[in-house]
Amino acid sequence: MESLKNKVALITGGTKGIGYGIAEGLLQEGVNVAITGRHQSSVNSAVKAINNNTNTQAKAIGLESDVRNFESQRNAVAEVLKQFGQLDIVIANAGLGHFASVEDLTLEQWQEVIDTNLTGAFYTIKASVDALKHSKGYFITISSLAGTNFFAKGSAYNASKFGLTGFTQAVMLDLRHQGVNVSTIMPGSVSTYFNGHQPSESDAWKIQIEDLGELVVDLLKMNPRTLPSKIEVRPSMPPIK
Numbered sequence: 653m654e655s656l657k658n659k660v661a662l663i664t665g666g667t668k669g670i671g672y673g674i675a676e677g678l679l680q681e682g683v684n685v686a687i688t689g690r691h692q693s694s695v696n697s698a699v700k701a702i703n704n705n706t707n708t709q710a711k712a713i714g715l716e717s718d719v720r721n722f723e724s725q726r727n728a729v730a731e732v733l734k735q736f737g738q739l740d741i742v743i744a745n746a747g748l749g750h751f752a753s754v755e756d757l758t759l760e761q762w763q764e765v766i767d768t769n770l771t772g773a774f775y776t777i778k779a780s781v782d783a784l785k786h787s788k789g790y791f792i793t794i795s796s797l798a799g800t801n802f803f804a805k806g807s808a809y810n811a812s813k814f815g816l817t818g819f820t821q822a823v824m825l826d827l828r829h830q831g832v833n834v835s836t837i838m839p840g841s842v843s844t845y846f847n848g849h850q851p852s853e854s855d856a857w858k859i860q861i862e863d864l865g866e867l868v869v870d871l872l873k874m875n876p877r878t879l880p881s882k883i884e885v886r887p888s889m890p891p892i893k
Contacts, residue, residue: 657682665746669844677865719772769812840886
């Protein structure tokens with residue numbers, strides 16, 4: 653099983669939720685981590701909490717970056733390379749959702765969801781592909797079970813996640829013979845702050861963010877001859893409806 657110690661990861665949307673849980677899991681394995689967010693204040697708070705709560709020689713840094721802007725992504729990658737000298741793991745995690753009937757969904761809401769969840773992942777790999785080819789690294793997108801299961805009032809979110817799932821699989825085929833592994837993780841119900849939700853004890857049945865951190869660590873430690881390219885993960889015991 654390959655050690656992850658001293659590797660370097662970039663996680664978009666890492667200030668809370670799934671990205672934060674993955675950052676904690678990687679730090680515990682000795683991976684230096686850069687997390688991004690759209691607001692420097694939230695980035696600073698998250699980095700302080702991660703570094704204080706993780707017993708490791710590795711460190712986390714925070715970068716203000718917007719995945720909807722390609723130059724912003726290029727600058728983030730450049731800063732990671734400047735500070736750590738390498739980039740081995742990129743997690744395209746940043747995402748959001750607007751949920752409404754197609755009759756009520758605004759043009760701005762549609763554009764924001766697609767730009768963040770889908771185009772943002774494209775910008776992320778475009779900005780980092782050269783570094784990942786150099787390190788023979790790993791690119792992971794965080795899609796959703798909504799990327800294969802549609803639902804009412806989910807037109808924008810479903811479109812973005814169906815697109816992200818297909819996009820990631822195509823990128824996997826593009827880069828596999830250049831030494832870059834590519835996977836997408838498709839979680840179901842996760843206890844996060846997504847869409848204004850406030851995690852509480854009632855979320856105990858849901859996937860926890862540390863579970864996804866553990867999953868990413870296991871994926872990165874997989875023998876390189878084997879590639880789990882699309883991973884569905886769901887609560888093992890959801891409430892009976």
